[in-house]
Amino acid sequence: MPTAESNTLSFRSAVEADVPQLVELVESAYRGDASRGGWTTEADYLEGQRTDEDGVRRVIETPDGTLLVVERGGELVACCQLEHRGDHVYFGMFAVRPGLQGAGLGKEILAEAERRAREQWDAKEMRMTVVNVREELIAYYVRRGYRRTGQMSPFPYGDERFGIPLREDLAFELLVKSL
Numbered sequence: 311m312p313t314a315e316s317n318t319l320s321f322r323s324a325v326e327a328d329v330p331q332l333v334e335l336v337e338s339a340y341r342g343d344a345s346r347g348g349w350t351t352e353a354d355y356l357e358g359q360r361t362d363e364d365g366v367r368r369v370i371e372t373p374d375g376t377l378l379v380v381e382r383g384g385e386l387v388a389c390c391q392l393e394h395r396g397d398h399v400y401f402g403m404f405a406v407r408p409g410l411q412g413a414g415l416g417k418e419i420l421a422e423a424e425r426r427a428r429e430q431w432d433a434k435e436m437r438m439t440v441v442n443v444r445e446e447l448i449a450y451y452v453r454r455g456y457r458r459t460g461q462m463s464p465f466p467y468g469d470e471r472f473g474i475p476l477r478e479d480l481a482f483e484l485l486v487k488s489l
Contacts, residue, residue, distance in 0.1 A: 317382065319415070321422060324370050324377040324389065331386050332366050332377070339405035341473070348408030355443060355480065356473035361403070365471065369393075369403055377403065378426075380419055388415060390423050398435040398486075399427035420454060428489045436489055439463065439482035448483065456485040 324332060338344045340360040345351035352360070369377045375393030379386060387410055391403040401423055406415050427433040440448050442462065452458065465480035466472050 319418060320381045322379050324379045328379055329363050329366050332389055333361060333363055335386060335389060335407060336361050336403060336405045338408055345408055348411035350411060350447060355477045356475055358470055358474040360473060388419050390419060392423055392427060394431040398437050399431055399433040401436050401438040424489055433489055436487045438485050440485055442481045442483045451485050456487045459484045459486055
């Protein structure tokens with residue numbers, strides 16, 4: 311029987327030793343057949359990698375940011391990027407282990423990320439970009455107070471570090487929430 315302690319989430323900044331596990335987590339949440347175990351999969355419109363060890367290292371090494379590692383009972387269950395960018399904090403690289411999605415972990419982690427953005431950087435706003443065809447995911451963020459801006463930025467077609475698109479209509483939409 312799980313104890314209250316085994317269900318408690320702990321948060322810490324990622325370190326170099328976490329890189330391989332973080333790549334595996336992000337890949338499992340977004341790409342390939344493993345990602346279909348959760349609801350955040352991008353496998354229907356993107357193939358290839360979501361990130362790699364160099365990409366994760368760059369996030370970890372960003373001077374005014376952190377890659378939060380989320381653990382429960384000593385197991386890595388999620389991660390998210392927070393990067394202070396002037397008047398706001400950018401939220402990215404959010405991944406929850408597919409078998410644990412849909413149980414409220416994401417909501418709890420997002421609330422902690424917003425709290426840290428306010429307290430650590432006195433941020434007034436959280437921003438993120440979401441692939442425009444991810445209507446279910448965008449709706450999830452809207453339910454948590456994020457506003458669709460309609461502001462789009464191009465998908466990096468031809469740069470396989472971000473995956474291999476299976477559609478020609480991909481872009482990123484900016485979502486914003488006042489903190």
